[in-house]
Amino acid sequence: MAAAAAGAFSLREVLDAFRRCVTEQREVLLEPYLSGWRGLIRFLQSLGTVFSFISKDAVAKVTLLEGHCQRQRFVSLQSMVEQELAAGPAALRARPDSGCRTVLRLHRALRWLQLFLEGLRSGDPRTSVLCTDAYDASLAAHHPWVVRKAARLAFCALPSREAFLEVMNVGPPEEAVAMLGEAIPYIGDVYGITQELFERHKLLDLP
Numbered sequence: 001m002a003a004a005a006a007g008a009f010s011l012r013e014v015l016d017a018f019r020r021c022v023t024e025q026r027e028v029l030l031e032p033y034l035s036g037w038r039g040l041i042r043f044l045q046s047l048g049t050v051f052s053f054i055s056k057d058a059v060a061k062v063t064l065l066e067g068h069c070q071r072q073r074f075v076s077l078q079s080m081v082e083q084e085l086a087a088g089p090a091a092l093r094a095r096p097d098s099g100c101r102t103v104l105r106l107h108r109a110l111r112w113l114q115l116f117l118e119g120l121r122s123g124d125p126r127t128s129v130l131c132t133d134a135y136d137a138s139l140a141a142h143h144p145w146v147v148r149k150a151a152r153l154a155f156c157a158l159p160s161r162e163a164f165l166e167v168m169n170v171g172p173p174e175e176a177v178a179m180l181g182e183a184i185p186y187i188g189d190v191y192g193i194t195q196e197l198f199e200r201h202k203l204l205d206l207p
């Protein structure tokens, strides 16, 4: 397989990042987690300016988390939750820039991704419908009306299934579909561990 052009999206890279995330102790490592997100954001940016209000928000969140990781030396999601909770749950809830509330937003978006990729893999050619259904089953409940409206409008501009598979940069469509089949369980695993962690610490509704 030809190496993807510098800066171009490759689903393989994202798959590798999410694969590297989960340790034997079932911890989620932040470095590959954020690198997976960087890859996804590059993909979104390649889809055009209609989506820039989404990618800007995602970039802001990833950048904030990278800053926290550098300053506080968090390695895993588990250590971040532990350290941020050390000051007490009320203090954490009051922080608009905490790592936990920021990860929670990406975590909800990861559920969207999982559902959307499952839809793409299923062979349904209606990408906008797949995307809207995935959004309605995940992020929509957490967004105000105006964001929901803008997101649904942007989804109408999504490329076709063939174009999607092509821009994944992993070769012919069958290969892209096979790689989706490989990637989805890794993404699901990261999602599941995070969900359980946040649930246990009652962090699923951090404002």
Ligand code: 1PX
Residues within 6 Å of the ligand: 011, 040, 041, 043, 044, 051, 053, 054, 057, 058, 105, 106, 108, 109, 112, 131, 135, 139, 143, 147, 151, 158, 168, 207
């Ligand atoms: C091979 C296919 C890969 C597809 C990759 C697409 C990557 C998508 C990345 C989406 C990241 C979205 C993060 C959203 C985080 C969020 O919920 N932010 C909101 C709340 O934040 P706050 O700090 O205010 O509490 C914020 O209000 C968000 C605003 C922007 C709109 C968010 C719409 C999200 C739609 C997600 C679906 C993306 C569709 C991409 C089409 C491929």
